[in-house]
Amino acid sequence: MGFHDHLQDVVRSVDGAVACTLMGMDGIEVDTHLTDELGLDLRALLVEFSTLFRSAKEAAEAHQAGGVAELSIQTERLLTVARVVSPEYFMVAALRPDGNFGKARYMLRVTAPKLAAEL
Amino acid sequence: MGFHDHLQDVVRSVDGAVACTLMGMDGIEVDTHLTDELGLDLRALLVEFSTLFRSAKEAAEAHQAGGVAELSIQTERLLTVARVVSPEYFMVAALRPDGNFGKARYMLRVTAPKLAAEL
Numbered sequence: 001m002g003f004h005d006h007l008q009d010v011v012r013s014v015d016g017a018v019a020c021t022l023m024g025m026d027g028i029e030v031d032t033h034l035t036d037e038l039g040l041d042l043r044a045l046l047v048e049f050s051t052l053f054r055s056a057k058e059a060a061e062a063h064q065a066g067g068v069a070e071l072s073i074q075t076e077r078l079l080t081v082a083r084v085v086s087p088e089y090f091m092v093a094a095l096r097p098d099g100n101f102g103k104a105r106y107m108l109r110v111t112a113p114k115l116a117a118e119l
Numbered sequence: 120m121g122f123h124d125h126l127q128d129v130v131r132s133v134d135g136a137v138a139c140t141l142m143g144m145d146g147i148e149v150d151t152h153l154t155d156e157l158g159l160d161l162r163a164l165l166v167e168f169s170t171l172f173r174s175a176k177e178a179a180e181a182h183q184a185g186g187v188a189e190l191s192i193q194t195e196r197l198l199t200v201a202r203v204v205s206p207e208y209f210m211v212a213a214l215r216p217d218g219n220f221g222k223a224r225y226m227l228r229v230t231a232p233k234l235a236a237e238l
Contacts, residue, residue, distance in 0.1 A: 039183075040182055040183055040184055041182055041183075044182055045178065045179070045182040045184055048178035048181070048182065049175070049178065051178075052171050052174055052175055052178070055170070055171055055174065056168070056171055056192050056194075059164065059167035059168065059170075059171070060164070060192070060194040060197075062167070063159055063160055063163055063164040063167065064158075064159055064160075064196070065159055065164055065194040065195070065196050065197045066194045066195025066196040066197075067194060067195055068192060068193070068194050069193045069194065069195065070191075070192070070193040071190075071191070071192050071193070072189075072190070072191045073175050073179070073187060073189070073190050074187070074188045074189040074190070075175075075179040075184040075185045075186060075187050075188065076184070076185025076186050076188065077183070077184045077185045078179075078184045078185075102221075
């Protein structure tokens with residue numbers, strides 16, 4: 001399985017998921033599986049959220065809280081869960097607000113090492 | 120019940136919770152119930168994470184994703200869940216990494232309106 005298959009697998013496995021993306025810590029997208037933008041500019045929003053992932057990483061490291069494993073943001077129209085894949089990459093799943101958050105966290109946890117193995 | 124009782128109630132009700140704080144969107148702490156710093160400068164870290172909450176809010180609004188209801192960050196040594204209380208305030212619970220994340224989300228969801236009613 002290539003990157004894209006793994007990303008597609010996350011979207012297919014999680015109720016309410018509309019996108020899953022592999023991204024560099026620099027905010028540059030490596031690959032994305034996207035089924036619905038939900039009327040949002042989802043790609044642009046995911047890039048913005050990657051800045052938050054980096055900021056969380058820096059804040060946690062500066063305060064000896066260790067590396068950031070996961071970050072999630074719930075807005076009125078979107079639920080996103082991001083998980084670190086390697087020091088240089090992370091992945092993000094985007095869900096409708098009523099999507100299965102627990103399953104998304106689980107799928108990212110099991111998929112991240114698979115992506116890491118292919119990087 | 121005053122602010123502090125509600126914050127204490129969250130810490131008592133959630134396995135692994137060590138702190139709960141009510142904070143202004145400007146990062147200024149209103150009240151905190153803290154039982155253990157986990158060897159971290161937890162207050163400083165929560166202030167840093169409040170910056171992330173604000174950034175998430177701005178990014179979400181700029182991209183029509185609606186208001187940010189919740190933000191969570193899991194690091195190797197700490198799990199934090201933040202939830203909006205009102206346009207000017209939010210609350211954050213800090214847990215040990217093996218703390219009960221689901222219960223923390225639930226407790227913040229039911230406690231936020233109680234705090235809002237007293238602001």
